[in-house]
Amino acid sequence: DSGVTQTPKHLITATGQRVTLRCSPRSGDLSVYWYQQSLDQGLQFLIQYYNGEERAKGNILERFSAQQFPDLHSELNLSSLELGDSALYFCASSPRGRSYNEQFFGPGTRLTVL
Amino acid sequence: DQQVKQNSPSLSVQEGRISILNCDYTNSMFDYFLWYKKYPAEGPTFLISISSIKDKNEDGRFTVFLNKSAKHLSLHIVPSQPGDSAVYFCAASTYSGGGADGLTFGKGTHLIIQP
Numbered sequence: 001d002s003g004v005t006q007t008p009k010h011l012i013t014a015t016g017q018r019v020t021l022r023c024s025p026r027s028g029d030l031s032v033y034w035y036q037q038s039l040d041q042g043l044q045f046l047i048q049y050y051n052g053e054e055r056a057k058g059n060i061l062e063r064f065s066a067q068q069f070p071d072l073h074s075e076l077n078l079s080s081l082e083l084g085d086s087a088l089y090f091c092a093s094s095p096r097g098r099s100y101n102e103q104f105f106g107p108g109t110r111l112t113v114l
Numbered sequence: 115d116q117q118v119k120q121n122s123p124s125l126s127v128q129e130g131r132i133s134i135l136n137c138d139y140t141n142s143m144f145d146y147f148l149w150y151k152k153y154p155a156e157g158p159t160f161l162i163s164i165s166s167i168k169d170k171n172e173d174g175r176f177t178v179f180l181n182k183s184a185k186h187l188s189l190h191i192v193p194s195q196p197g198d199s200a201v202y203f204c205a206a207s208t209y210s211g212g213g214a215d216g217l218t219f220g221k222g223t224h225l226i227i228q229p
Contacts, residue, residue, distance in 0.1 A: 002157060002159070004157070033216050033217075035216070035217075035219075042203075042219055042220065042221040042222065043158070043203065043205075043217075043219035044219075045216025045217060045218065045219075046216070047216075048216055056216060058216045090157050090158070092157075102148065102160040102163060103160070103217065104160065105150075105157030105158045105159070106157050107155070107156055107157050108156075108157055
């Protein structure tokens with residue numbers, strides 16, 4: 001158990017819909033990262049927040065957005081969902097802002113778009 | 115454009131022998147490298163890392179070697195045990211922060227330890 005929690009575990013929805021994925025980092029960790037793992041692309045970095053502020057962006061679509069709240073939990077919002085958005089979404093946390101610190105991953109949320 | 119490549123999708127090794135997993139990268143700005151292990155239905159778990167100022171790092175049965183001139187790193191597991199059967203991901207990052215601070219992952223190698 002990494003100490004990072006993600007809810008829900010599974011989510012099934014339809015194209016065009018909007019969903020919110022939630023992540024609670026390890027106690028004391030200030031950074032939260034979101035990753036998408038699809039079958040053909042592997043694990044892809046989406047976005048990072050550090051102590052409530054957006055820190056870095058990766059391959060995140062404009063239809064996706066995230067935020068980190070004062071209690072440091074984070075939410076990833078996915079809108080206008082397409083079939084290709086079906087994937088595993090992982091959240092990770094680390095104590096500081098630099099990614100060379102090891103990141104601790106949650107168990108993931110499996111999103112299925114029908 | 116894949117900046118981190120793991121060219122072997124799977125690898126089968128006998129229990130007790132050495133497992134060698136390979137990883138190549140193209141971005142010369144990467145200066146920190148990590149290996150993660152992943153079991154089905156779980157998130158990746160950090161295994162071992164290495165900074166670009168070193169060429170070797172050991173932690174118990176796991177050793178990572180870095181060859182900067184070849185832009186190549188490898189993970190050695192000695193001796194291999196049945197519990198090592200998992201998908202192993204190579205990941206890289208940059209210190210300078212010129213790009214994203216997230217990790218860049220390879221597509222993984224599925225290691226199977228045969229009894």
